[in-house]
Amino acid sequence: MMYNLYIERDSLMHRLDPRVKIFSSLLGIVAVVLFNSPSALLVIFLSLVISLRFLAKITLNEQWKVLKPLTPLMVITMVIWPFILKPPLFGLFVGLGYALRLGSLALITFSLLLTTKQRDLILGFIKLKMPYEIGLTLTIALRYIPTLYALTLTIMDAQKSRGLELEKGSFLKRAKNTVPVLVPLIISSIKTAHELSIALESRAFGAGKKRTFLYEIRMGKKDYIALLLVLLLFAVAVIFRYKFGIGYIKIY
Structure with a gap:
């Protein structure tokens, strides 16, 4: 996503x-x-x-x-x-x-x-x-910021619906309650990165040294x-x- x-x-x-x-x-x-x-x-x-x-x-x-x-x-x-x-x-x-x-x-x-x-x-x-690899990596990293944020909100809403209180209690208690949010967030991030690597490999990313582009900028x-x-x-x-x-x- x-x-x-x-x-x-x-x-x-x-x-x-x-x-x-x-x-x-x-x-x-x-x-x-x-x-x-x-x-x-x-x-x-x-x-x-x-x-x-x-x-x-x-x-x-x-x-x-x-x-x-x-x-x-x-x-x-x-x-x-x-x-x-x-x-x-x-x-x-x-x-x-x-x-x-x-x-x-x-x-x-x-x-x-x-x-x-x-x-x-x-x-x-x-x-x-x-280099193209660095440019693509940087662009994907920037685009992943809103994805990560939206995914965090989704996980928080799901955990709140299960009774998890993220906004109540002491600082230590609230920090402890973030663990059920961080664990699925990390797992989902790793899964997304793995799917992205499969998509790049299926398109033979890195197979050719010289790249051609459909669009040009001037x-x-x-x-x-x-x-x-x-x-x-x-x-x-x-x-x-x-x-x-x-x-x-x-x-x-």
């Missing part, structure tokens, strides 16, 4: 060359890591949300579905920092920044999957001189313009961070 994150839309981001989107995603991840100030990361996060809404035609509800599984981790990140840094209000401020960074990284990563077909993504990696004028714009934005981010010291807070 494989869930595809790709959403069919007629948008600018969907029409861009996958190499541009891959390279832009890498630069976006680096740019997000450069900053730790909540104000700067809030601007980046909102910019990503608006860009996906208007340039990729991905609705806010569809973006929320991507961020929803990460919400508990973002909250935990924000709550932990007041215990690490003093005064607690400053720790909460820093924790908010790291939570926004996590959300921004998720939007950047999943925007690549939301706007790019799997075959185009693999072709993009190959055109960037990445860079166009709009792709070069988009790439130039991304490079300029990244250069601005680097200048703001290292020349003016904007968007960075000294923690220690």
Whole structure:
């Protein structure tokens, strides 16, 4: 069972060359890591949300579905920092920044999957001189994330219907109650990986050294313009961070 994150839309981001989107995603991840100030990361996060809404035609509800599984981790990140840094209000401020960074990284990563077909993504990696096996492995790994999440929810619902309480009791008790969820999840993951390997072998994967492709991708004028714009934005981010010291807070 494989869930595809790709959403069919007629948008600018969907029409861009996958190499541009891959390279832009890498630069976006680096740019997000450069900053730790909540104000700067809030601007980046909102910019990503608006860009996906208007340039990729991905609705806010569809973006929320991507961020929803990460919400508990973002909250935990924000709550932990007041215990690490003093005064607690400053720790909460820093924790908010790291939570926004996590959300921004998720939007950047999943925007690549939301706007790019799997075959185009693999072709993009190959055109960037990445071996086909690595490109296919990376693409399958990214696509398996929503599958694993959906499978976890299914197992949790099945165990709850049998009387398993996952949200009550002490922390140790709840951790112990996750074992009936983790065991079938691991078994199902191994089974899925085995079925995937059989499917690849049945198609003689790796038999030929030179591969041919039904579809080809080519860079166009709009792709070069988009790439130039991304490079300029990244250069601005680097200048703001290292020349003016904007968007960075000294923690220690």
